[in-house]
Amino acid sequence: MSPNHILVFLSSILIVSWADVCPCERPELCQQIRDQKDFEVFVFDVGGKTWRSYNWSVVTTVAAFGKYDAELMCHAHSQGARVVLKETGDVPLAYVVDQSNRTGWITEKVNLAKSQFMDGINIDVEQAADQGSAEYFALTHLVKETTQAFHKEIPGSQVSFDVAWSPKCIDNRCYDYVNIAESCDLVFVMSYDEQSQILGDCIAMANAPQAQTLKGYDEYLEMNIDPKKLVMGVPWYGYDYPCLNFSQDGVCYIASVPFRGAPCSDAAGKQKAYSWMMKRVDASLSGRLWDDKQQAPYFNYEDPQGQIHQVWYDDPESICLKSSYVQWKGLRGVGMWNANILDYSDHPVAKQQSAKMWNALFGC
Template sequence: MTQRKTKVLNSLESLTYNDPIIDEDKNITVFVFDVGKKTWKFYDWSQITTVAAFGKYDPELMCHAHSQGSRIVLKGDVPLKDIVDPAFRASWVAEQLDLAKKQYMDGINIDIEQEVNDSSPEYDALTALVRETTEAFHSEIPGSQVTFDVAWSPKCVDRRCYNYSGIAEACDFLFVMSYDEQSQIWTQCVAAANAPYNQTLLGYEDYIRMGISPGKLVMGVPWYGYDYTCIDLLEDRVCTLPKVPFRGAPCSDAAGRQIPYGAIMKQVNGSISGSQWDEEQQAPYYNYRDPAGRFHQVWYDDPRSISAKAAYARDRGLRGIGMWNGNSLDYSGGPEAQKETEEMWQALKP
């Protein structure tokens, strides 16, 4: 293990930004989104390189992350209409930098996820915002990290037509959100995998063909699934959905609801089908019937589907892997829950 600060365990006031926090023995990036509460106490910290704190600020989490040689970074979001003004961008960057210093954070994860037309003023302004944020953080907080969240594909998913290659160059790396891949369903309105294997990998190949280095891409995987109420369940396999349009598409995963992996594990064994495996999409699913007699189909990712994608990330030379979100597992401590939780963490390193 390389030299790093440990004084943070004793006092927040003792922390200074002289050296990067990160433990360089962790040779691949494992990027964890945390949305609050205290489940972080049960994470596999031997793997984690960065925690993106998307919940309420928790100084105990910050201290623990640093003690484990892990970075902890802010969430950065801003209305895109405002960033066209260079003065607004400068003010926003200064505010984020000041907050990071006050909270002893090690960078920022910019999570915008708003529509951008490639001919609009916001197109260049967004790239400028990322570049200016990176320059400021790297200058003021040595060893800090600035990252940007992108959709599973660069092909204007959900009308996010960003300057992907420019943004990748402007920050440390992109976190690719390889989930919610049914947000726009242009074919049959049926339930399908949240992150089907071939479609997920195609997204990375598209980013790489744009000239973005694989080392600038971190694969995001879902630790949650979608529960769909079926209009019809045909031959226990095809679940037809009501049409819920989204950004031009006639159908979307908004017809379902998100459900965390921990809850899925509590439900699947009592379902009418048990866990089934779809060979084409390389993903599990199951069917159940609710008290009102309606059929549901749940699609999710498990250690098998995640391991396959993690193997691709390793073999293709991606920077690493991460998940939305670390809180989604069952950390209650029972033997079965503990086994399922450990398997999900282990799936990140095939």
């Protein structure tokens, strides 16, 4: 046996051995959650301990993006909520064109989920792929085979796949959305970063304009994708854009930062958490403003160097206008990127703001 094979063998022994040791105070909390909820509230968690302040009365699934937290798993299971692996594009699509590479990747993820007493996996691959290419078919196979493996090895497990806000080859992600949706349990629609490709004037705009966002869901449904497969993702963050020029009518012209064929993109700004917005909006130059066309709030402020910035974000008003569509169209549920970035302090105003954001997930 070669040294590499010995390492793989020892690693498998460690995984199996560790999996027999439940980290929860109550051993039954290490049993995977199998119940299928009629309505999903799908939460992305990026680490830390803010999960202790989530509204656990509504959470159904937590995709754990950060370092594995056994305490989070135990608590989620105590509330009847799943915890699933959050796997980003750590695997190049060109790599999984090969069947054996796909199988190896899937086996590794199944073993990791088992060792951590998890309830499935969330796959987030945002790489470009041309329609009909080898990578196009490889991704579809990856989702299907991952779902089959997880369902076999962890009965009742959940496999979800993240897609762009529209199926129209956003950022050159020309995927086989119909077959991907059919293959997995849930499709999480990332209805944010909708300015990743700005084809018109380089100006600051809403992260998730209502009409554009809902048009994306109409497009998925027009492909005959089952609405019960679709989970609406909403942003709990926004973008702070430095204005190269600020017009008299309040238009913020931004730097040209190309992305995948588009001359401008939201990369000209910086992502900011909702908690950051709430600490600055009232003291800004403009206070909270509302754009009727995009159905989104924004504000303007001046930095210490005298440059004007325009900040676009989502708040309870803009979110509930979008999430009401979930009930209207009978979608599977709603979720956010990400749950950690509210202000969960004990300050009365912060507590009220955070509670309103959770409530907005269920419409107006």
